[in-house]
Amino acid sequence: MSLPIISIAPWLRTDSDIAARTTTSKALHEACLEFGFFYLDISEFVDPAVPEELTTLARQFFALPQEEKDKISLSHQDYARGYQRLKENVTNGKADNHEGLDFYRPVEHPDKSRPLWGENQFPDSIPGFRDKYEAWSEQMKILGLIVMEAMALGLGMTTEEWLDLRGQVDDSFWVMRAIGYPPLPGDSDGFSCGAHKDYGCLTFLYADPTPSALQVFLPQVEGSAIPDTTGLPAEQGAEEGVWITADPIPGCVVVNIGEMWEVWTNGLYKSTLHRVIHRSSNYRISVPFFFEPNFDAHIKPLAAAKRIQGVAATIPEKQPVVYGDFLLGKVGNNFTGGKGKYDN
Numbered sequence: 001m002s003l004p005i006i007s008i009a010p011w012l013r014t015d016s017d018i019a020a021r022t023t024t025s026k027a028l029h030e031a032c033l034e035f036g037f038f039y040l041d042i043s044e045f046v047d048p049a050v051p052e053e054l055t056t057l058a059r060q061f062f063a064l065p066q067e068e069k070d071k072i073s074l075s076h077q078d079y080a081r082g083y084q085r086l087k088e089n090v091t092n093g094k095a096d097n098h099e100g101l102d103f104y105r106p107v108e109h110p111d112k113s114r115p116l117w118g119e120n121q122f123p124d125s126i127p128g129f130r131d132k133y134e135a136w137s138e139q140m141k142i143l144g145l146i147v148m149e150a151m152a153l154g155l156g157m158t159t160e161e162w163l164d165l166r167g168q169v170d171d172s173f174w175v176m177r178a179i180g181y182p183p184l185p186g187d188s189d190g191f192s193c194g195a196h197k198d199y200g201c202l203t204f205l206y207a208d209p210t211p212s213a214l215q216v217f218l219p220q221v222e223g224s225a226i227p228d229t230t231g232l233p234a235e236q237g238a239e240e241g242v243w244i245t246a247d248p249i250p251g252c253v254v255v256n257i258g259e260m261w262e263v264w265t266n267g268l269y270k271s272t273l274h275r276v277i278h279r280s281s282n283y284r285i286s287v288p289f290f291f292e293p294n295f296d297a298h299i300k301p302l303a304a305a306k307r308i309q310g311v312a313a314t315i316p317e318k319q320p321v322v323y324g325d326f327l328l329g330k331v332g333n334n335f336t337g338g339k340g341k342y343d344n
């Protein structure tokens, strides 16, 4: 079993071919219903050399001496923006075998004593790092809006409904992360990144070509592959399913939907558990971009999703959330040194 590959190309052309756009939108809808994960072919949107360069720059950064990296530690800012050491993050009670460098949407009046409100920290000793990463965030913001519009059509939204949804994501409080994964020690039963769901809207993951690292949990539908629930958070531990690998495909990013899409679709689309187990001998780099709602967006079940679920549906309505409050609930844990950034 492997994840579907969907091309965003029809949504990039100005001479919009409605039939081709609809095909893409339907494929997005199916992928979100079934997997919550898909490959998005963006080869007509970005030159593949561009994200590849991001991994090269990240590799240079992670190769710096520890004290150099610590100069931009997230503890010097708001405990969210900056560098986090190997094993500093804990998911499901276990240390993750990765180090990372996190950037968030810049804010107008930075105040590092306030959670999330500090300033991004870039490794100035690496030429081009800041420019290239900032340019990538600009491109991914554009891609985010394009994919959201394509998904709105896939969900059967009217133009008016799409414009309302657009107003919730047009000033995305995005997050961008460079993650460095040394190989897991041979005798380790740990994780490079423990099982988690992404909490926001859309994740665009670019990773170096390392195979067999990222794994996606597919709940068991039919058939009888032996389920492996190792590493699942306790509350998911009883759910049967299989882990499949999602190896990188040239020209594509791996996309998954976060918990905000679960709220918008009243549970129709599922945010899917995933984890990283990197056992090959190389140092793996991934660069996820999290296209998130606006900080002040009010997220609640969309009429289009409820139309699909039907008027007679007895599905309990998902609780609305204000995205920024929800996010603070997540990183507040970080800020106080409690839970990890991937914990639910």
Ligand SMILES: O=C(O)CCC(=O)C(=O)O
Pocket: 177, 179, 193, 198, 205, 207, 213, 214, 274, 275, 276, 286, 288
């Ligand atoms: O590195 C990867 O392949 C996945 C990282 C991830 O799931 C995340 O940062 O949310």
Ligand SMILES: [Fe+2]
Pocket: 196, 197, 198, 203, 274
């Ligand atoms: Fe993730």
